[in-house]
Amino acid sequence: SPEQRYFVVTDQNGSPLAVFDVSGNIVKEITRTPFGGLRKDTHPDLYIPIDFHGGILDPHTRLIYLDKKWYDPSVGQWITPDWERLSSRLNYPTDIFIYRFQNNDPISSSNSQNINYMTDLSSWLKLYGYDISNMIGSSYTRNQLHQPSAKVSSPQLTPQFNVVSGLQCIVEKEMSLFGEFGFIPEPLLKMETQTRNLLPRVAFQRSIFGEGVLVSRSNEGLALISVVDGDNSVVQDVVMSVFNGSYFLDLHFEQHDKDLFYFVKDNALKQNDDMEELKRLGGMFNVTTHETTDGKELRLLSPEALISIRYGTDPQQERHRLLKHAHKRAVERAWESERSLVSAGSKGARAEWNAEEREELVNRGRVDGYEGQDVHDVSGRRPQLADDPGNIRFHKTPNRKKRNRRTHYKRTAAKDE
Template identity: 30%
Template sequence: MWRYTYDLNGNLHLLNAGNSARLLPLRYDLRDRITRLGDIQYRMDEDGFLRQRGAEIFEYNSKGLLVRVYSKSSGWTIQYRYDGLAQSIYQDQPGSEITSFYYDLQGHLFAMEISSGEEYYIACDNTGTPLAIFTSNGLLVKQLQYTAYGEIYFDSNPDFQLVLGFHGGLYDPLTKLLHFGEQDYDIMSGRWTIPDISVWKRVGKEPAPFNLYMFRNNNPISKVHDVREYVADVNSWLVTFGFHLHNTIPGFPVPKFDLTVPSYELKKSQLWDDLPPISGVQQEVTRQAHSLLSFERLPEVHVSRGRRGEKPWLWFSAAMSPIGRAVMFAIYKGSVHTQALNVASEDCIKVATILNNAFYLEDLHFTIDGWDTHYFVKPGLPDADLAALHLTSGHKTLENGINVTVSQSTTVMDSRTRRFADVEVHAGALAFHIRYGSTVDEEKTRVVELARQRALTGAWAREQQRVRDGEEGVRPWTEGEKRQLLSGGKVLGYDGYYVLSIEQYPELADSSNNIHFLRQSEIGKR
């Protein structure tokens, strides 16, 4: 018998394995992120993704999908590849065969074939957990039993590795991870390896306590997800085909309609389906009829308050203006327009004057030191605006709490001395940078170069930290290069280059994940 104890936030607190008298403690930080499982130390990155578990290192791509796991102590490495629907195509392990997976339109795995050509059939329980494995001739080759959270405690044939695991996930016996669509489940701790952001949608509709790492609401053996994942009883089959017996038979159990939501793979595949067009009237009639037959509350009818002749490009927000109260702030065709009412404070009017008629660099906004940073170019001389601020250089805090910093500089370009002025406005979590004396193209070039320097600095710092922690870098550094990294933070002869073009993806201009290090002789070979 296995016993589990939980803390007030729903985290597994103590684990009593089987008939053993030993209690296995689990520890967490203030954000419910696991830090220790018995003697195994866990480390999460700044995004809450599992980065290290003991000697094992986990790496992710920009979509949050696990792409690589390796062990610093044992030396093994596993790489994962995905298709366009975020489904795992294969796992590349050293010395292993390639296993191919085949899915139907509902996202269910219906076939497994290894590179030698052998096929196997799997008997599962009603949650999709495999219990027995048979050959194509019906011979039993493997039998399995699990703990409540999916750890295998009986395996009749350990030499036969099975890719299907607990709740029908793709099982990796080396890492003890289960792959479910876009998420991975850690069997050892009974938790997701990354935050389950789908919780926000549910909490937004029905506020309730939540835990971003909790698996199946701490009820992993429940049948709550049977209808959605495996149609296993008569009622669920009837609901699937549109028959609702609870409408005609008094006392018949009402199925939970949220369980019949199509899977992620199905919804994604439907995006490319060539479906016949349907009119808005027909769609609304279908919705109303479905609600009536299901005894649901009729959907609300939203009546537009727009007027004929209204300009479609002009959008208004009920939120407070980033400049302050009684100040309109709008961007139209790349130009800023501000207007202040009589009740606006003097400081708000000053900031509105600075931003008015400035050109906005729309594609170049970044998060810098926690600030949502945006860039503008103001034509003309800065004297009038600086005089209104009563500030020609330095820092000043206005009465409305907005912080303003002014700096000026001169430079010689084409035998001509040019004067520049930079005004930084910090309001809440926003940061506005207004540049005087430059053209829009010149400012774009300057901002992109600053972003590139931030990306390079972050990429080198990350490589240095990886070498310091004994982890592998983005390329196999030699021992001499590692010593350079640790002492100087860089390796001579290498420079950082963008992986994806910032002309096509300007939002990645300051991303250290978009940088790879190459020698001059390697440029053009990759």
């Protein structure tokens, strides 16, 4: 009735904020968290079915039916995610989080999540407020009319092919031409997609330390093992016994398609006990022992990773040793990359070479008097760049500079004579 008529004020996403009566008085005021959680409701007895982002609120479960899915505003995640989209196409790496609501952007509208690459005239016109589909009257009036279809929706019964008259195809084509301002027809060849399909690059890799095992590092650098109760209790017990409480170095490298992890124990007598524990894993790891000048080492090799456990050494000294070896690997790979660039006719990327140095680099693979130095410091905040050849730049050593001065002096003296 006119006495019970209310006016609902929403935000840019369709979420109700306030309710007014016919006299302009505020009847209900709603305040929410960014993800739709209810923080304030001045009139909870007045039920409004439209809720967060224009979805339908279930008064019993407090769940919101939005975009043909159920959304829980208390946790900010989907209850029934669109997993079928994940199995068909993956445009962005963040699309793999199927429970995440709008890629953790609840403020913007759902339409703003689609990136407009501004590759045609219509997209530029929309930027300035001109929508061709709304300007052509028959376009939006035709969409409002019900168009019955005899198509069987089930793909198991019949292929998805419709019978369309030729006259209708001509009419639709001519109507689409009214909304085009260009006179150059679009090419009929297949155009490149704006985004790559990342789905073929996603592969499953089993956990390195076993299923249900989480290895983390404390502020003191110690390894903390967290397990989830499951069937592989033997693996969890062994990992807890061997790695828990050891020093977990903040170095993670990759070599020969294997992840490298490093652990340190200051007690050298723990090696025999850990060796006996690791035998319980069977063929999960290939365990070998190594004797070094500064301690003992156990190496656990699997198809995915190489885990090193050092005994009887200081964690900082071991970290310094690993960074030193990683720097050597980075320098060797940098020389190989620089040689291939110069051989291909490039001037090089890590130093300014003259003609003689380029010839020496191509023939010998390196240039005497140059040493590789880190662009960014790897001993502090960037240890992961220690074995990265992109972090290496070649500089002249002091002996090389002195030799160049002597050569220049001899050439000058010879000219004077």
